Amino acid sequence: MQADAKGVLTGVHFLDGDHACCEGTLAAGARFAAGYPITPSTEVVERFAQRIPTVGGVFIQMEDELAASIAIQGAVWGGAKAFTVTSGPGFSLMMEHIGYAAMTETPCVFVNVQRGGPSTGLPTLPAQADMMQAKWGSHGDYGIVALCPNSPQECFDLTITGFNIAEEFRVPVLMMLDECVGHMTEKVVIPEAEQLEITPRRYTKLPPEEFRLYEPREDMVPDMVRAGAGYRFHVTGLTHDERGYPSMNVETQDRSVRRLVDKLKPFSNGRALFETEDLEDAQVVVVSYGITSRVAQRAIQLARAQGIKAGKFRIISAWPFPDQAIDALAGRVKAFVVPELNLGQMVHEVARVAAGRAKVIPVTHAGGTVHNPEVILNAIVEAAR
Amino acid sequence: MNEATLETPFEMPADAQNPVEPFLRMDRMPHIWCPGCGIGTTVNCFTRALLDSKADLDKVAVVSGIGCTGRVAGYANLDSFHTTHGRAIPFATGLKLANPELQVVVYSGDGDLFAIGGNHFIHAARRNMDLKVICVNNLTYAMTGGQTGPATPSHVISATSPYGVFEPSFNLVQLAEAAGAAYVARWTTYHVKQLARSMEEVMKKKGFCFIEVISPCPTLYQRRNKMGDGLDTMKFYKQMSKTRNGAPTSECALTKAGEIVVGKFVDRDRPGYFEMMSAQMHETLGDRYASPEVMCSEC
Amino acid sequence: MQRMLSEIRIAGFGGQGVILAAVVIGKAEAIFHGGYACMTQSFGPEARGGSSSAQVILSSEPILYPYVARADVLVVMSQEAYRKFGPQLKPGGILITEQDLVHVDEAPRGVRLYGVPATRLAEELGRKMVLNIVMVGFFGAVTGLLEADALRQAVADSVPPAFQKLNLQAFDKGYEYGSQLMVKLTDVEEAVSLESA
Numbered sequence: 001m002q003a004d005a006k007g008v009l010t011g012v013h014f015l016d017g018d019h020a021c022c023e024g025t026l027a028a029g030a031r032f033a034a035g036y037p038i039t040p041s042t043e044v045v046e047r048f049a050q051r052i053p054t055v056g057g058v059f060i061q062m063e064d065e066l067a068a069s070i071a072i073q074g075a076v077w078g079g080a081k082a083f084t085v086t087s088g089p090g091f092s093l094m095m096e097h098i099g100y101a102a103m104t105e106t107p108c109v110f111v112n113v114q115r116g117g118p119s120t121g122l123p124t125l126p127a128q129a130d131m132m133q134a135k136w137g138s139h140g141d142y143g144i145v146a147l148c149p150n151s152p153q154e155c156f157d158l159t160i161t162g163f164n165i166a167e168e169f170r171v172p173v174l175m176m177l178d179e180c181v182g183h184m185t186e187k188v189v190i191p192e193a194e195q196l197e198i199t200p201r202r203y204t205k206l207p208p209e210e211f212r213l214y215e216p217r218e219d220m221v222p223d224m225v226r227a228g229a230g231y232r233f234h235v236t237g238l239t240h241d242e243r244g245y246p247s248m249n250v251e252t253q254d255r256s257v258r259r260l261v262d263k264l265k266p267f268s269n270g271r272a273l274f275e276t277e278d279l280e281d282a283q284v285v286v287v288s289y290g291i292t293s294r295v296a297q298r299a300i301q302l303a304r305a306q307g308i309k310a311g312k313f314r315i316i317s318a319w320p321f322p323d324q325a326i327d328a329l330a331g332r333v334k335a336f337v338v339p340e341l342n343l344g345q346m347v348h349e350v351a352r353v354a355a356g357r358a359k360v361i362p363v364t365h366a367g368g369t370v371h372n373p374e375v376i377l378n379a380i381v382e383a384a385r
Numbered sequence: 386m387n388e389a390t391l392e393t394p395f396e397m398p399a400d401a402q403n404p405v406e407p408f409l410r411m412d413r414m415p416h417i418w419c420p421g422c423g424i425g426t427t428v429n430c431f432t433r434a435l436l437d438s439k440a441d442l443d444k445v446a447v448v449s450g451i452g453c454t455g456r457v458a459g460y461a462n463l464d465s466f467h468t469t470h471g472r473a474i475p476f477a478t479g480l481k482l483a484n485p486e487l488q489v490v491v492y493s494g495d496g497d498l499f500a501i502g503g504n505h506f507i508h509a510a511r512r513n514m515d516l517k518v519i520c521v522n523n524l525t526y527a528m529t530g531g532q533t534g535p536a537t538p539s540h541v542i543s544a545t546s547p548y549g550v551f552e553p554s555f556n557l558v559q560l561a562e563a564a565g566a567a568y569v570a571r572w573t574t575y576h577v578k579q580l581a582r583s584m585e586e587v588m589k590k591k592g593f594c595f596i597e598v599i600s601p602c603p604t605l606y607q608r609r610n611k612m613g614d615g616l617d618t619m620k621f622y623k624q625m626s627k628t629r630n631g632a633p634t635s636e637c638a639l640t641k642a643g644e645i646v647v648g649k650f651v652d653r654d655r656p657g658y659f660e661m662m663s664a665q666m667h668e669t670l671g672d673r674y675a676s677p678e679v680m681c682s683e684c
Numbered sequence: 685m686q687r688m689l690s691e692i693r694i695a696g697f698g699g700q701g702v703i704l705a706a707v708v709i710g711k712a713e714a715i716f717h718g719g720y721a722c723m724t725q726s727f728g729p730e731a732r733g734g735s736s737s738a739q740v741i742l743s744s745e746p747i748l749y750p751y752v753a754r755a756d757v758l759v760v761m762s763q764e765a766y767r768k769f770g771p772q773l774k775p776g777g778i779l780i781t782e783q784d785l786v787h788v789d790e791a792p793r794g795v796r797l798y799g800v801p802a803t804r805l806a807e808e809l810g811r812k813m814v815l816n817i818v819m820v821g822f823f824g825a826v827t828g829l830l831e832a833d834a835l836r837q838a839v840a841d842s843v844p845p846a847f848q849k850l851n852l853q854a855f856d857k858g859y860e861y862g863s864q865l866m867v868k869l870t871d872v873e874e875a876v877s878l879e880s881a
Contacts, residue, residue: 014710054674060479066471066472066475067475068475070468070476073479079483079679097472100469228443232443234459235466236459
């Protein structure tokens with residue numbers, strides 16, 4: 001389905017990542033947002049608040065992040081495409097509702113513009129230290145999809161992708177920006193509406209008496225309904241059966257929790273989003289994401305200039321982790337260098353998949369700015385030895 | 386009991402149906418509530434109100450939080466949402482804003498709505514969000530074993546106040562009025578007719594409506610405080626309740642064994658959230674304002 | 685026009701329109717010139733206490749590293765900004781000052797210094813607030829990094845319609861001042877080289 005032109009600001013713009021992300025939500029068809037102010041992500045909903053009254057929709061500023069992150073889910077069940085935005089402490093507060101969205105299979109988008117932590121940390125400065133929290137922060141086992149744009153243009157493009165994935169898989173999608181990407185201003189091209197492919201909500205075609213809210217299709221994802229359409233359905237965060245009724249026994253728990261995780265398996269394999277360069281002859285592969293991927297690319301250029309066979313693997317869909325692609329590289333390269341603005345998070349995933357077949361070298365940084373490319377270069381040089 | 390019934394014993398017709406059945410998910414019975422619990426009574430009143438208000442049941446949604454009352458959503462044969470602890474109101478806010486034709490009823494307990502969810506309650510009332518909030522106030526956290534809650538009166542014994550509660554409790558009706566609710570009433574589970582009538586009234590009223598229902602938890606609250614069983618509690622409610630419609634809510638605080646002021650205290654008209662939003666946007670943007678079409682298109 | 689990577693820092697007081705000046709320069713390159721530009725504002729503690737600073741990188745290639753390490757061009761509109769960022773200027777770089785607000789005892793060696801009374805020029809137009817756009821015009825004339833046309837379009841595109849005329853006047857005023865200064869300097873240079881010949 002093509003995008004609804006009302007939300008598409010076709011043209012060439014000079015936008016920062018936060019504003020581009022907002023345009024992505026509008027182009028994707030989001031007509032409801034709930035937010036609570038926090039640096040450095042508030043700009044996303046500030047723009048939404050400014051834009052939505054003339055597009056036709058609702059923005060509400062809620063009393064806290066707990067409220068914002070559940071109000072969007074009420075809106076989704078009411079029939080809207082909806083999202084919320086936060087950073088740092090707000091992301092911690094939203095954890096319970098990421099779990100609720102995963103458990104109730106509510107398609108929605110959480111935007112997290114990462115800043116330095118822990119606690120209040122560095123409100124205005126970048127980090128990438130919420131990556132593990134994105135995957136594991138809510139209690140229990142569950143599945144989410146996390147995307148990492150590295151430019152304002154991608155903040156626009158990938159936000160649409162994020163909404164599409166949310167609908168296709170009935171899953172919360174986490175847009176994992178960082179302060180640098182969120183606040184950096186670059187050219188952003190927004191195409192005509194008819195050039196934007198939007199995944200519509202997969203509403204059931206069954207009549208109410210035959211419909212079961214959690215009966216998965218072959219792709220393990222169940223169809224949706226919305227309130228007010230006569231289905232008289234029930235949604236609960238309790239372990240539930242295919243009807244949506246609480247069913248707290250070992251068999252239902254096993255069946256439903258496994259499905260929540262397994263339905264996203266394609267992202268470990270063929271559906272994984274990543275970008276590679278110079279991998280053909282690479283001995284050292286730099287694995288990075290978000291703003292760090294740009295700095296890493298600079299380091300790769302410097303390494304190549306020295307004659308080192310370095311290549312780039314940029315993670316775009318960070319969760320589920322792109323196992324298959326890293327696995328294929330692990331057998332033939334000497335080392336992975338993993339720079340990230342944290343003290344070592346995604347590097348553990350690289351190491352898990354590499355399973356000892358290649359060296360895995362973290363290049364840590366506590367956040368507050370980006371890496372100096374020289375530091376990454378040194379790690380590449382070291383790894384190539 | 387009169388003699389006529391004794392002489393002609395009542396025979397259940399084979400196709401007899403409890404009048405509340407169409408409103409309930411009968412495939413989920415029996416429910417989890419204890420004997421003597423008042424939550425079922427309130428649900429009965431609610432079904433009566435739905436019937437009498439002639440509401441289109443496809444357009445009524447129930448949203449609950451967590452707790453014994455939180456389970457109401459699971460038994461109501463409506464679009465129903467059992468959300469997270471304390472967050473029924475913000476969920477309901479999103480639901481209502483996305484789909485304004487729905488009548489959204491928040492059905493939850495005192496702990497859920499006024500401790501963990503207290504912030505949401507006052508803000509939804511401040512916004513005059515078009516929600517009907519029914520609070521079954523059993524004066525304790527029942528699901529978790531009878532701990533002290535924000536509405537537990539002083540001197541009561543609870544699982545976490547084994548020597549008696551000493552912190553003051555909220556007067557829920559006063560809080561609701563102060564925060565801006567358009568409608569505020571309180572009944573006990575003894576007052577089934579009045580409660581059903583209030584529920585019917587709020588189904589027809591716009592804005593943030595609040596009904597507090599004082600309800601027994603014989604298993605935990607009454608037992609621990611030597612207040613008898615469910616029937617004793619009904620007698621207590623009957624004896625101690627005083628109907629004072631329009632009473633100043635500041636005079637309606639509850640105590641452990643004192644008078645229970647019941648009635649409709651507030652019924653006022655304030656512009657609702659949608660009206661205020663629309664008015665402001667029209668004033669600022671004029672014709673450029675596009676009325677919200679929040680629902681996404683179907684495939 | 686192929687260009688090398690140019691790193692620009694603009695700094696001054698809050699309220700001088702530092703960020704808008706940076707947006708205009710970035711937009712001129714990225715949208716009206718067809719190259720790449722990456723603009724970042726400095727947040728963090730240094731953005732408090734009334735100071736404001738932005739960085740723009742211009743390039744004909746996609747920009748990888750988003751921050752300015754050593755500026756090719758430093759535009760300063762306050763003494764404090766000069767004190768803070770002066771040392772980061774590259775040898776051979778260009779220093780542009782609001783000459784009434786920034787006093788430079790001695791320009792660092794190898795640095796070309798150009799001053800403009802932007803606030804006064806803006807006041808001549810009746811609105812002190814457009815001093816940032818005067819600076820942009822002046823920047824365009826003395827650096828030659830961007831064509832006047834691209835910058836002018838970027839100015840028009842970045843301000844509300846009601847203020848377009850005023851801002852374009854401000855741009856022209858700054859650009860003209862810069863052009864005249866460059867002509868004067870060329871004359872002086874020619875004179876000097878004639879003398880030495």
